[in-house]
Amino acid sequence: MSERHTHDEHDREDGAGHVSTGTKETPGDNGAEAAIPELVIISGMSGAGRSTAAKCLEDLGWFVVDNLPPALIPTMVELGARSQGNVARIAVVVDVRGRQFFDNLRESLADLDAKQVTRRIVFLESSDDALVRRFESVRRPHPLQGDGRITDGIAAERDLLRELRGDADLVIDTSSLNVHELRAKMDAQFAGDEEPELRATVMSFGFKYGLPVDADLVVDMRFLPNPHWVPELRPFTGLNEEVSNYVYNQPGAKEFLDRYTELLQLIAAGYRREGKRYVTIAVGCTGGKHRSVATAERLAARLASEGVETVVVHRDMGRE
Template identity: 80%
Template sequence: MSGSTTGAVGTVEVPEVVPELVIISGMSGAGRSTAAKCLEDLGWFVVDNLPPSLIPTMVDLGARSQGAVARIGAVVDVRGRSFFDDLLASLEDLERRGVRLRVVFLEASDDALVRRFESVRRPHPLQGEGRIVDGIAQERTLLRDLRGEADLVIDTSDLNVHELRAKMDAQFADDQEPQLRATVMSFGFKYGLPVDADLVVDCRFLPNPHWVPELRARTGTDEEVARYVFDQPGAKEFLDQYADLLRIVTDGYRREGKRYMTVAVGCTGGKHRSVAMSERLAKRLISDGLETVLVHRDMGRE
């Protein structure tokens, strides 16, 4: 398939790139959401609960994106016979068109599924007025044929979230080790803690440049302010030792399959000390080879 654009000199053919497609399905409670999140973290475009009849349309849109959407993951929740028939018809159509297609089926034992539903105190979507095990049995029957069509079946009965992620990474990470990405965020305690912080650093043990008249209007990005902050007793030692600690933490996060880490660095107003410390800390992480984004949440609010 190909598209075209028309300009003053004529028509230019723009080839369409048919995206790779992965269907994620399986038993409720077996880890579909975790598997989908893993694909998303690996750079896939993931759509949750996409009606099967719309899967070919999604692939067509991806093909017209000129490579911007090269890999699509679709989470399919099959709970009815007609729904399943639509899925099979869509998959057969895509295979005839040469789409590279894989089906991932997640399952788990009845005992494991019952424990998971009971732990979150939610009913199985198919149990109706019956028991959890009744809903599980009905779903197994509905999914039997799809399981037989699957390219990859993963039994999550004895897997934790990190182990399931590792299995997905092994299949879809393109032989590249999944990367940990860091965000270093300065903030002011008087504006509240960042809700997405994994680690919080408090720089209020250092003297505040706010009380130095010639520094008050400046920020921690200014060299004069940074020099003042790091000339204080304990500032450089804190930076060195906390950077060493983060190396231990990031190594552990990688082993556990964590993809994102947010380090929040705070002072009173988020203008001087936390900004200067965040700047230096982000440089340390980058020098260690960690993809790092620097954000100054509250700088400029005063």
């Protein structure tokens, strides 16, 4: 399998909707100034959407740590400060799975304030009825219900988190929200003025080896003549200029690429609206060596020119 980046990933600028508007620094190990990462603490009711909120921040470029004991949050921030800017924004999920550490949370927050760490607490809330429906739908017990009912666990959790909810900077009630609507709310708070990015993997493959299981979109290039039957082109792949030119000098090839690129622009806009950040486009031909490789390369270049972070993978190019 061959893989390369067509469009290098770039650092995202902090927008006005992000956690802070200033940059604070602390001395690094080598005496240089190290930027203190921004911090978001995600907490709230079990079943209210903490994982979705965390995934949204991860897709926006945040470094996300799930179920970190609160006592270790300052240490996590210090490690981020030593990363030479590679970890500029940290999101930590704190929930009742770490309830034995909740007594340390206030002390940790005071420590962060003393170090002038920019932080926000996001609390995910939901009604009892909505939480009960969600737990029943997945047929899992509430982490605090013990031998009681789901409602007993919810009540115990509300009592445990009452003080934290009062300290929250942002409370989101997800009772009537679906996953896409919750992601949109998180984007509105943390994406700033930037349009959420879409990252694409363009994968060439051979139909005779099976469809890629992770493909979101599949393109079939077998409507074009196969260079395999041209003796002087057979030993090469679609990475070869002569093979690529042969494929794209065929009737309909360039027109297909133009129109499919336009279609992808329409699809990409919809993906962004729905909170989808990653897409895998599988481009197939018979053996995954000539037509699909040439098309994957050209399609990835088109996407990169539109500002889409793109990775090219040639799954079957090296097969006999």
